[in-house]
Amino acid sequence: MKQPVRVAVTGAAGQIGYALLFRIASGEMLGKDQPVILQMLELPIDKAQAALQGVMMELEDCAFPLLAGMVGTDDPLVAFKDVDIAMLVGAKPRGPGMERKDLLLENAKIFTEQGKALNKVASRDVKVLVVGNPANTNAYIAMKSAPDLPAGNFTAMLRLDHNRALSQLASKAGVPVGEIEKLVVWGNHSPTMYPDYRFATVGGESLRHKIGDEDWNRDAFIPRVGKRGAEIIEARGSSSAASAANAAIDHVRDWVLGSGGKWVTMGVPSDGSYGIPEGIIYGVPVTTSDGAYERIRDLEIDAFSRERMDKTLAELEEERAGVAHLL
Ligand SMILES: NC(=O)c1ccc[n+]([C@@H]2O[C@H](COP(=O)([O-])OP(=O)(O)OC[C@H]3O[C@@H](n4cnc5c(N)ncnc54)[C@H](O)[C@@H]3O)[C@@H](O)[C@H]2O)c1
Numbered sequence: 001m002k003q004p005v006r007v008a009v010t011g012a013a014g015q016i017g018y019a020l021l022f023r024i025a026s027g028e029m030l031g032k033d034q035p036v037i038l039q040m041l042e043l044p045i046d047k048a049q050a051a052l053q054g055v056m057m058e059l060e061d062c063a064f065p066l067l068a069g070m071v072g073t074d075d076p077l078v079a080f081k082d083v084d085i086a087m088l089v090g091a092k093p094r095g096p097g098m099e100r101k102d103l104l105l106e107n108a109k110i111f112t113e114q115g116k117a118l119n120k121v122a123s124r125d126v127k128v129l130v131v132g133n134p135a136n137t138n139a140y141i142a143m144k145s146a147p148d149l150p151a152g153n154f155t156a157m158l159r160l161d162h163n164r165a166l167s168q169l170a171s172k173a174g175v176p177v178g179e180i181e182k183l184v185v186w187g188n189h190s191p192t193m194y195p196d197y198r199f200a201t202v203g204g205e206s207l208r209h210k211i212g213d214e215d216w217n218r219d220a221f222i223p224r225v226g227k228r229g230a231e232i233i234e235a236r237g238s239s240s241a242a243s244a245a246n247a248a249i250d251h252v253r254d255w256v257l258g259s260g261g262k263w264v265t266m267g268v269p270s271d272g273s274y275g276i277p278e279g280i281i282y283g284v285p286v287t288t289s290d291g292a293y294e295r296i297r298d299l300e301i302d303a304f305s306r307e308r309m310d311k312t313l314a315e316l317e318e319e320r321a322g323v324a325h326l327l
Pocket residue numbers: 010011012013014015016017041042043048089090091092093094110130131132133134135157158160161189239240241244
């Protein structure tokens with residue numbers, strides 16, 4: 001039996017938490033032979049703590065063979081103690097008519113506190129995924145608040161956007177979604193993100209040529225993926241949860257177990273490539289293996305793409321300036 005991996009999940013009694021924890025405990029994220037210890041954080045209010053107790057009872061009632069232990073707490077220093085993976089989900093979601101950046105100042109405090117706690121007590125090579133919105137800037141805040149941890153291990157979730165884009169492309173081109181390779185979603189998890197199918201292939205054939213409809217790309221595909229979160233909120237009355245949890249599992253699974261050569265999108269601190277200033281957490285294409293991600297380099301950036309990539313960058317720079325006083 002392998003040593004258990006410690007996984008922290010914040011906002012564990014929320015919508016995404018409820019769709020996430022059971023799948024982690026069943027081995028869908030880290031493998032069917034990998035025991036896990038779940039360390040769950042919720043707000044220090046009675047209702048949230050009671051709901052967390054309920055979730056823990058249900059986890060117990062599943063009798064998951066891989067669930068080697070559980071901690072439920074309202075203290076980040078307890079939740080993050082020695083964790084190998086931290087999934088920072090707990091934050092306020094937006095409602096109808098709001099943009100994700102409207103949550104910036106309200107949620108920023110959470111990520112300074114949690115970054116500091118990770119810095120103090122987490123495993124020195126903890127892998128951090130930020131899901132709570134605005135995810136890129138929250139990941140930036142957590143990273144800056146944890147100076148003793150490797151900055152490159154702070155990531156933001158762009159995988160839901162990547163998966164959304166894959167499904168839109170598959171249905172437009174009439175191809176199986178699992179056969180699409182080399183898709184990219186650049187930038188911020190916000191409507192300015194740039195889903196870029198210029199390099200995408202199916203069975204080695206260019207998807208862009210197969211679709212052959214640039215108007216669709218500009219007027220339907222790009223805005224649809226960018227506004228999909230709002231479309232879900234409008235339809236469901238609350239923000240995406242099962243698809244968000246699924247994307248979080250995809251992100252961490254690929255990071256830990258490898259993407260098998262497939263390009264996936266991760267929001268990672270920029271190394272300065274593609275004209276993105278160093279440190280900005282920006283969605284880029286990567287492959288993953290042996291617990292590490294590697295950027296896809298030297299892709300050609302045409303004028304249309306440059307404009308899109310700069311627009312989403314400008315928004316991230318504006319968000320960064322908006323939280324500078326907290327860091
Ligand atoms: N990046 C993405 O693709 C993506 C996708 C979907 C949702 N989200 C975001 O994820 C976040 C959570 O969404 P949800 O639907 O689960 O919301 P939710 O309101 O159902 O659950 C959030 C939970 O977090 C808890 N919480 C709040 N502050 C906390 C703190 N400081 N420490 C610990 N727990 C805390 C709340 O008590 C609540 O139980 C939101 O910010 C949402 O916008 C991001």
